[in-house]
Amino acid sequence: MSNRIVIPYKPQPRQQVYHQTNDIDELLYGGAAGGGKSEATIWDALKYALQYPGSRQIIFRRTFPDLQRSIIARTIVVYPKELGKYNQSKHEWLFTNGSVIELAYFDSDMHKANYAGAEYDVIRWEELTHFEEGWYTFMLSRLRGSTPYPRYVKSTTNPGSIGHAWVKKRFIDIGEWEKVHEVQETDDQGDPLVHPDTGEPVISRRIFIPAKVQDNPALLEADPNYIVRLMQLPEQERKQLLDGDWDTFAGQYFGEFSRPIHVVEPFDIPQEWEKFRALDEGYTDPFVCLWIALAPDGTAYLYRELAKTKLLTSEQVELVRLNSPVTEEYEYNVADTSFWNKSKTERITPAEIFAQKNVPLIQAKKERVNGWKRMREWLHVYDAIDHVTGNRYKDTKLKIFSTCIKAIEAIPAMVHDDRHVEDVAAHPLDHIPDALRYWCMSRHTPSKATGAWSANPDELKDRRQDFDDDDDDMSEVEGFW
Missing domain, CATH: 3.40.50.300 (P-loop containing nucleotide triphosphate hydrolases)
Incomplete structure (x- = not known):
């Protein structure tokens, strides 16, 4: 045998x-x-x-x-x-x-x-x-x-x-x-x-x-x-x-994201353009700060990013200041509401520490589903016409500098939540999209037909007033640094 x-x-x-x-x-x-x-x-x-x-x-x-x-x-x-x-x-x-x-x-x-x-x-x-x-x-x-x-x-x-x-x-x-x-x-x-x-x-x-x-x-x-x-x-x-395509996949939340359309090579942002910063709080998870500029035609440009873990609040604000040229002025800094949480051992919030370092924050609207919808409006790809040649081309109202490699990686990586399909599933890379969502929610829904893109002045006035009203509370932490 x-x-x-x-x-x-x-x-x-x-x-x-x-x-x-x-x-x-x-x-x-x-x-x-x-x-x-x-x-x-x-x-x-x-x-x-x-x-x-x-x-x-x-x-x-x-x-x-x-x-x-x-x-x-x-x-x-x-x-x-x-x-x-x-x-x-x-x-x-x-x-x-x-x-x-x-x-x-x-x-x-x-x-x-x-x-x-x-x-x-x-x-x-x-x-x-x-x-x-x-x-x-x-x-x-x-x-x-x-x-x-x-x-x-x-x-x-x-x-x-x-x-x-x-x-x-x-x-x-x-x-x-x-x-x-x-x-x-x-x-x-x-x-x-x-x-x-x-x-x-x-x-x-x-x-x-x-x-x-x-x-x-x-x-x-x-x-x-x-x-x-x-x-x-x-x-x-x-x-x-069938094709084994790695640039698009089932379950992808922002399926409209396209590198050829949304990613642009860096250029010098004109001084007169409105500029903003959007922040997401974190320590073990990364702290995030995004720099966004708004062109006169209503196109937003994410032109600088910072994402780093294991930073104390004092280190976060110093890095934000270090990466913000003195020639740049910002309309406002919209931030995760967790910046206003006091720790059990400190009598001061991260937002107060940022304010002491001349980086005042306003609280973000944290509606997730509406926020993602607003962000999708900014990412939406539409047909545009070249007024010189008359040719049609694809365009979008939110563009990202090629140097913002973490944002370019994170946005197309978001997937639908299995239980709440209108929401984004928790993801290790979702902190940059969260910060971008905060900024999108601080703006009106973009109008591509007219190019009339503007902040919500009444809302921003109320938020700035809320911040001004908190000035008295800051007196107790004078000299903290």
Whole structure:
């Protein structure tokens, strides 16, 4: 009797590229639906387990039902029983050579504690855009061990969902696809990381391997109409699932955002233009300040940004002043209402500290749904006419300098809240859109037909009067600095 075990898997050409790319630190595979991503994951994990005795891997899905449907059920069916056994209570495969593949889900910060002392040779994420960046980077610290085995992270995904922006930034935007890129790692402030012993820059080798349904002929042969069903999807979902388009995705809140239309190269803002600042309070979350100028034709320009964590209020106001040229005068500074909260240990609010440093604040209107609608009005793309040539072109009343890279990253990354579809879902990058929303709510809805864009003078008068009325309260903190 032969002891030969047949592996019931023949990789497609694109899957083969995925399997053979191992001289990396991080890999992302996928893009469109039907590319054979999950199938590639489970067989790649088995190959590694058999090749490296005593190795340990983990495969993550966001929820247990997803894990059960796509990974657990499939491995139970196709993994040869002669090679290992599945432990139902531990959700892991134990192979005859001592290797282990854990099957797990990760859907909250609390799950970090489950892996505080864990060690893995390979970490695999299925549908990476369903996860938060902090969970992914935390698990990088669990990629360790005493054996001389190759260690890396291999992930698969489609575009879209809550993690779209950070995944796109980490893998898609780094350069040419299907090429390993050496990427300089940075800390959460954007500063380059250096090795504590050698002083050398910390470099990661990353690659994105795209896959489309056309790369999976076995699927199309078994189900020729699958691609037709993808073609019938609404435009955003079709671009995402059929084309693997990373610039638009289902669930995107500001689908009208277009880099060619909304992003402009910097220019010198004329001194006579009205200027404003919009602020969002934070410490662990970033403190945000946006500088916005309003042209005579009613077009708003976001021309400067500041977003930084772990700043005391005194440091926040100093950075705002440092980044505000003395030649610039501001109509007002609209800010999150949390600037008016007193801490338990201080008798002074952040707003009072800002006022003492000659940066008086007015309270933002924090209506979320109405605020996002107002912001959408400013981002709206409309047909305009060149009065010299008579040609039509696309234009918008809110433009962003290309130097405001965090705003350009954040705005298109916002997604609809599943429970409140008119609202934006909580997102790690939502602090800059929040600040921009405060400014939009301090203005009238733009009128593209007439170009008549103006502040609400009665509202601003009331707000300034409210601030002036608070002057007496400031006397008790004179000399605080």
